[in-house]
Amino acid sequence: MITKKTGILVVILALIGFSCSKSDTDNANGGGDPGPPQIPVKEIVYDETGCLYTSYNNLVMAGYQGWFAAQGDDSNRSWYHYRNDCGFQPGCAAVDFWPDMAEYSKKYISPFSFANGNAAYLYSPYDEESVDLHFKWMKDYGIDGVFMQRFVVEVKDSNPAGKGHFNKVLANALKAAKKYSRAIGVMYDLSGCTSQDMAALEKDWAEIQAEFRLFDNVANPTYIRHNKKPLLTIWGTGFNDNRKYSIADVQQTVSRLKGPEKKVSIMLGVPYYWRTLNNDTENSPLLHALIKQADIIMPWAVGRYNADNYNQTAGTVLAGDIQWCANNNITYVPLVFPGFSWGNLKKDPSVYNSIPRGQGNFLWKQVAGAKISGAKSLYVAMFDEIDEGTAIFKALRENEVPLNGSGKFTGIENNLQSDYYLWLTGQAANWFHNTGNYSAVKPIRP
Template identity: 30%
Template sequence: MRKEMLLWASALLLFSGCSKSNLAEKSVNPLTKKMTGSTTLLSGTGDVVGKITVGYQGWFGCAGDNSPYNSWTHQNLECWPDVRQYTTTYAGDKFNQAGVQQAAFNGNLGNGQPAKMFSSYDQSTVNVHFLWMQQNGIDCAALQRFGGALNTDARDKGFRDGMATRVQNAAQTYGRKFYIMYDISGWTNFQTEMKTDWTSFMSAHTTSSAYAKQNGKPVVCIWGIGFANRPGNVTSWSDVINWFKSQGCYVIVGAPGNFSTDTANQAAYNLADMLMPWRVGATTNFQTMDANDLTYCNAHNIDYQTDIYPGTAFYNSNASRPKNEIPRVHGDFMWSQFAGAKNANVSSVYISMFDEMNEATSILNCAEDASSIPAGNYFLTLDADGTHVSSDFYLRLVNDGGKMIKGQIAYTASHPTPHVLTPPASLTPHVLSSSSIQINWSQVADAPVYNIKRATVSGGPYTTVAAGVTGGTYTNTGLTANTTYYYVISAGYINGGESTNSGQVSGKTNP
C-alpha cells in the first residue's frame, strides 16, 4: 500500500507540476483514550504556535481578470466553488479545464444559474476568503510559492508576486496573519534561487503588520524537505534552512509523515524551528502519529504543528483514481484528526488546504450537490456520501476544531458542527402602524447574524430587506398602508453561508 501511494504521489506531481499530493506513508482510530504528554509549548503562543493556519494556493486565474495570464489557469478542478458570496466572478467561453478528463465547457449549473468561477488575482476574492478566515477562527494563511513556474514563465512570477500583495492587503484588512511557504520543487537550483527570491522580493512583505512572526522572527516555511520526489539532499536542505535562520527567520519545515523515524534525513529536520508532517493521504492512526511526532519534537526542542485535511480526490485529472478517493464522511473524517490532535496535546494546526479545489482538499465554500455544479459535468460535491451539508460546513467545522484545540470548547470525539445552519424559529409579526411591522424571532446558536426577506405574495419570491442583523428583532419601515407583507428569515454570516429560510409569517399594515 505504501509503495502504491508513493507511486500515485509521483504521478500526480508529474501531472500538476506544483502539487503537494504526495500521500503520507502512514496514516482514524476511535480515539477513545487520551494520551499523556506535555502541553507546555516550547515557544510561547505566537502567530503560528498555538494557532490555526491554512495553506493558501491563490493560483486560480480567469479569462478577463487582468492578471499577467488573463486566461484560465489551474482550472483542473475536482470540486466546484460556490460563488454566491463573491462580488466579481467570471464565465468561461469555454472554461479551460486543461488536462482533465472532460472537455472544456460553458453553460449553466444544475439549478439553471450561469456557471461562474472566481479569480484568485481579484482583490475582492482574496478579501472574501480572509473574511471567511476571520469569521471561522483561522488565524494565519501560508501563501504557497512554487519555484518551477517562477523560473520558467514571467507571467507566473507576476501572478505570484501580485498574490503576495493581495494576501497582505486582505490579511491587514481582516486582522489575519500570513507567511510565505516555499515548495522546494521545480527550482533550477533552489539553494541559490530561493535565497534570491526571498531577499529580492518576498522579504519586503515582512514589514507588514500582518506578516506572521514567531518568537519575534518572520516566519518562512520550506516544504518538501525529506521527500524522495523533491530535489536536494541533507546537505543542500540543511544549507537552505540555516541560511533562512541566518536571515533572522523562524523556519518551519514541511516534512514527510515519517520524519520521526526517517533517520537518514533527521540532520536536516532537526535544524527546523517547527516541524509539520504532510498527512494528505493518511487515513488512520492520527492520534498515535501526533503523539510520536510531538514526543520527537519535544526531545529535539522543536515546535510541532500537525496537518489536518478534510479528504481528497483527483479523478478529474486522473481517471484511474476513484471519484471519491478518501471520503470526507460529512466531516467525521476531518474531526477524527482534530480529536486525535487534541488527545495527543497538540496545540498548533495546519489545515490542508483552504482553496485546493484541484485535489478536493479545499475547506472554502464549494458545491453542495448536483444543483450547484455545471450541468452535464462531474465534480465532487459535498453530499457525495449521501448527507447534505451546507457549502460553508468545512469552514464552520474548522472553527469548532480550532476552538477545541485551543481549549475554548470541551473535547468531544464527535463533531458538534451542524451540517446545515439552523433557520430561526418562533417568528412573530407585530403591526406597529400603517407603515411599519416588527418581526421578532428566537435566536440560534450556530450563526451570529440574520437576513430578513419580504414578499407581497405568499410563498415569495422574497426580497432581502435587511442583512447582517444581530439580535432577535427587526422593524421594517416605509411600508404601504393596508397591505399584507410576508416574511421569512435566514441565519448566517455576513457575506458568508446562510441557512434555509424560516417558516413564513405575515402581517397587514394599518389603514
Template identity: 30%
Template sequence: MTISRRRFMTSAVAGSALAALPGATSALTAPARAASGPGDVVGKITVGYQGWFACAGDGAPINGWWHWSQNWSQPPSTSNNVIKAWPDMREYSRTYKTNYPNLNNGQPATLFSSYDQQTVDTHFAWMRQYGCDTAALQRFNPTGGEGPTRDAMASKVRSAAESHGVKFYIMYDVSGWTNMQSEIKADWTNKMRTHTSSSAYARQNGRPVVGIWGFGFNDGNHPWSASVCLDVVNWFKGQGCYVMGGVPTWWRTGVSDSRSGYLDVYHAFNMISPWMVGRIGDAAGSDWFYTNANQGDQADCNAHGIDYQPCVLPGDLSARQRAHGDLMWRQFYNMVRVGAQGIYISMFDEYGEGNQIAKTAENAAMVPSGSGLWALDEDGTPCSSDYYLRLTADGGRMLKGQLALTPTRPTKPT
C-alpha cells in the first residue's frame, strides 16, 4: 500500500521564523524573465485527480477495495474505513455495495469504482461544467502490483478528457519509489509518452506537461540526492517536456519540510507548486502564508522565469475546517492577488483525506448510519453537493479576470 504524500505534515508555526539559505539568489537581484503566456496550465485551474478507487467485482487488475478500506480484501465498513467524507452517489450508474449500514435515508451504502469508465466520464463532465480546465492524473510507482490498474486508469482518463473537452497530464508522485531515477524514465518512454499524442494532453509553451511531485521533501519517503533529482528534471526537459514540480512548502529556504541544498533542483522546474495540505486549516492561516511564504515564492519565481502555481484546498471535512467555503475562497483571493500564474486544487477526488471538491454528501441523510462521517452542512450551513465545484468555478473566473478580485465569497452554498 503506497504511503500517501499527504501523510507528511508540517505546522505553520515551524515556518514562522525562516531565513533564506546562505548563498541563495535574492529575488531582488536575480535577472527577471518574462512569465509564460496562457496555456493549458498557466492562467488555468488544474485539479489533482487520484483516480485510485476500486471495488471488488469491478474488473480492475488490483481486485480489491483499493483506497476505500484499510484491508483492501474486505468491503469497507465502520470498522474497515479509511475515508473522511462520503461521496454523493446519485449520478453513478454502476455502484458497489459496502458493509456500512444503510444511509440515514434508508438507501444502501454504495460506492463508485474509478475503474468504471462511467465514473471517470462523470468526473470529467463535472470538470467541464465547473471550470476545471486541466486534470493532473496522479501516477505513483507503477512497477509493483498497482501498475496494471494505474496503466488502465491513464487510458480511461485520456478517453474522458477527449470526450468532455478537458485537458489532462501525467503527474508522477515519486513517494516511496526506490528505483525512481531509472524507472520513471522508462515508464515515460515505454508507456506514458504515448498519451501526449492525444488532443486532450495538456501543453504549455508548446510542450507536453509532466508533473513530478516529491523532490526535496525532508522525510524518509523522499530520499534522493539533489543530483539525482536534478538529473530527472533535466531528462524530462530534454525530452521536450514542460516540467511542473510539486515541491515542499518551504522550498526557498530549505528548512522544515524541505531538505537543504535543493534550490537548484527547484529552480530547474518550469512551474512550481508548493504543497499546502496539512499546513492551514482556516482563513487566518491562509493570510499568514500569503505574508510569510506566497509573496516571497512569487517574487522568486518571477526572478527565475518560473511559473508559480500555488495550491488551493477546500479543507479537511472531517476536521471541520471548511467554514462553508470561506477557507477556500480566502485562498483563491490570496493566490490571485499575489499574482499566481495558475492554481492547483488539492484535490478533486480525495475522499480519503477529506479535501475533495467532487460532489459530496450534503447532509446526514446521505451518509451511512453510525459512520461518524460529516456531511457538507457540518457547521449548520446547508450546502449543495456541488458547492465546492461551483466555488472552484468562481475562483477560476477570478484568476482569469472574469470576476473582480474580491475577498468576499460570491458563491452561495446552495
C-alpha cells in the first residue's frame, strides 16, 4: 500500500507541481522526499468588472443539451437526437416529450402528426432564434442560467459535424445569455471518452476560449465564475460503470486545465455516492483527492431515487455531503430533476414516466430537501432534455402530444400549463436567492 501511495503522490507532484498544497500532509505517510523547492507562481487575476455572476452560490442553473438538429436546418444533421437508431417516424423516436412549439419563430415539419391530422413541428437549437427564445424564458421565469453541454466525443477534431453544431449552439447561447443577462457556463461530458480523449478536451477548451473570448468580462459578462475564476465543468468521473478513462486521467486533465497559475475553477460532475465510494461510485480514494483539487462538485442524482424514497435516500446523503464539503472547503451543488421517462429511447413502454413527476411535487421535494439541508445552489437536470424526459422547458401536455405509431409520447400533466416546470424552477430560484416565502410545501401557482 505504501509504495502505491508514494507512486501516486509522485505523479501528482510531477503534474501539478506546487499547486497541490493539500497533498503535503501525505508526505508524512509516503516518507518520500518533499519535492523540489517551490518557486512561487503568481495566481492569475481576472478582471471581473461588469461580471454578473461571480459565484455559483445562490444560483439555480440548469443543464442545456442543445444537441437536437432538425431536417432542413443548416446543420445538415437530419433529426439528430430526436431520432433513434431505427429512424424518426411514428413508432420510432428518441424523445418522450414533445416541445410546445407555440412560440418558436423557426420550426420544421416533422414526420409526426397529431390525432386531428395536423403536422407536428420541432425546433433546432442550431437556429439562433430558438436558443434566444429559451434564454428569454429563463429570464421570464427567473432561472439564473444554464451550462452548455459539450460531449467530448462530439467535439473532437475527428467529428467536424458535431464540433460545428455545438459551436453554433454555443455561439447562439452566448449571444442570448448576454442579451437576457443569464448565467452561462461550459460543461464537458466525458461519457464515451477514452484516456486519449482527454487531450481533445483540453484542445477544444483552448479553442472555444479563444474563439468566443469566454474569459473576457466585456464580451461575455455573464459567463459564470467561481472563486474569482471562470468556471469550467467536467462531468463524469468516479462512476463505476467501466468507463474507458480513469480518475487519474481526469486528475491530470484538471491539473493541466488549472495550471500553476490556477486559470480556471473546476466543477466536477461525480456519482451520487461519491463520498461513501459505493453503489454507483468506484471505490477509489483517488476520487476524494481529485475532488479536493476541484472547486465545486455536483453529484448525479438522476435515477437514484423517486418521490417515495427521496427522503430516506437523500436525507443522510445530503447532510453528510454538505458536511464533508464544508470541512474540505468545496462548494456543493445538489442536482434536482423533475422526473424521468425514456420509453422511446429504450423502446420499452414500461419505462415511460419511470420516475413520475407528480405534478411538480417530486421536483419541489428535492428543492426543499436541498435547501433545508443547507445547500446554497442547485443544478437542474435539464432544461431541454426530452430524450430522458427531464426537461423543464415548455412541453406539450399528455393529451396534446402527437401520435407515435405503436409507441406514444408522454407529456406534462394535463391539468398543468406547458410552462409549469419553468415556473416551478423559477420559484426554486427565488428561494435560493432568499427572496419570497417558501417551505417544504410546494408553492401554489397564482
